[in-house]
Amino acid sequence: MYKVASASEYLVITGVGISDIKISKKAWVLPGQSCTKFDVSPVNYTFEVQAMSAEKLPFILPAVFTIGPRIDDDSSLLKYAKLISPHDKLSNHVKELVQGIIEGETRVLAASMTMEEIFRGAKEFKQEVFEKVQLELNQFGLLIYNANVKQLVDVPGHEYFSYLGQKTQMEAANQAKIDVSEAKMKGEVGSKLRDGQTLQNAAKIDAETKIISTQRQGEGKKEEIKVRTEVKVYENQREAEVAEANAELAKKKAGWAKESLVAEVEASKAVALRDAELQMEVERMNAMTRIEKLKAEFLSKASVEYETKV
Numbered sequence: 001m002y003k004v005a006s007a008s009e010y011l012v013i014t015g016v017g018i019s020d021i022k023i024s025k026k027a028w029v030l031p032g033q034s035c036t037k038f039d040v041s042p043v044n045y046t047f048e049v050q051a052m053s054a055e056k057l058p059f060i061l062p063a064v065f066t067i068g069p070r071i072d073d074d075s076s077l078l079k080y081a082k083l084i085s086p087h088d089k090l091s092n093h094v095k096e097l098v099q100g101i102i103e104g105e106t107r108v109l110a111a112s113m114t115m116e117e118i119f120r121g122a123k124e125f126k127q128e129v130f131e132k133v134q135l136e137l138n139q140f141g142l143l144i145y146n147a148n149v150k151q152l153v154d155v156p157g158h159e160y161f162s163y164l165g166q167k168t169q170m171e172a173a174n175q176a177k178i179d180v181s182e183a184k185m186k187g188e189v190g191s192k193l194r195d196g197q198t199l200q201n202a203a204k205i206d207a208e209t210k211i212i213s214t215q216r217q218g219e220g221k222k223e224e225i226k227v228r229t230e231v232k233v234y235e236n237q238r239e240a241e242v243a244e245a246n247a248e249l250a251k252k253k254a255g256w257a258k259e260s261l262v263a264e265v266e267a268s269k270a271v272a273l274r275d276a277e278l279q280m281e282v283e284r285m286n287a288m289t290r291i292e293k294l295k296a297e298f299l300s301k302a303s304v305e306y307e308t309k310v
Contacts, residue, residue: 038085042068080141
């Protein structure tokens with residue numbers, strides 16, 4: 001029979017041909033083999049761990065752990081399939097197992113620390129609890145996906161954190177009164193200092209303003225002279241460029257006139273030469289015409305003389 005597990009499940013196959021167990025997402029189950037499914041989705045476990053500090057002061061550590069099998073490691077998944085999967089994840093067996101590990105590690109760690117150390121280093125304390133619990137869960141193939149460790153709570157009859165909070169509030173209130181008095185004193189002194197500094201700064205600003213005004217007037221005059229000089233230089237440059245352009249234009253006009261005259265002379269010579277050539281051609285044609293006419297006359301006379309003789 002062919003078996004297929006869902007997205008959050010695995011198949012555990014034992015029996016003929018399998019020395020230990022076989023874990024797969026899909027497989028053929030042969031006769032003599034047994035196949036079961038187990039869910040690998042994580043589960044939330046809520047606890048209130050009671051522990052005691054080094055001074056023997058009890059406290060409660062509320063926590064919510066999200067725990068499930070480590071599916072990215074084959075050996076861990078194999079451990080989980082053997083040790084945990086036969087039991088229901090929500091059963092008391094699994095919950096008591098996880099709770100026992102968390103309570104044991106929390107109590108051992110808390111017994112080595114004073115209440116002040118636990119309270120002041122609450123973040124480090126929670127992180128160390130997390131790491132020690134994870135180390136113990138590794139042997140069952142379990143992984144802590146998320147751990148939400150809440151604030152430490154007093155055990156009824158032992159209001160250490162309440163008194164500590166009141167103490168902190170009183171210290172904060174007293175410190176606030178001291179801060180207010182110091183602030184008031186500093187405010188009065190600061191007000192006097194500000195008045196004196198204001199007068200000093202006003203005089204200083206007036207003097208600096210006059211100096212700056214004089215400097216700016218001088219700079220303005222310098223800038224005006226500089227601008228006028230630059231304008232004059234620019235005008236001279238423009239006049240020189242205009243004169244140069246006029247000279248260049250006159251030069252080009254002279255060249256163009258010269259070229260025009262040369263072209264006219266060459267054109268007239270070319271016309272005269274062409275007239276001569278045409279006249280020679282006309283005379284040659286006339287000569288050829290006369291030659292042909294003479295040839296025709298001589299031929300006619302010869303023909304007549306021949307016919308007469310005949």
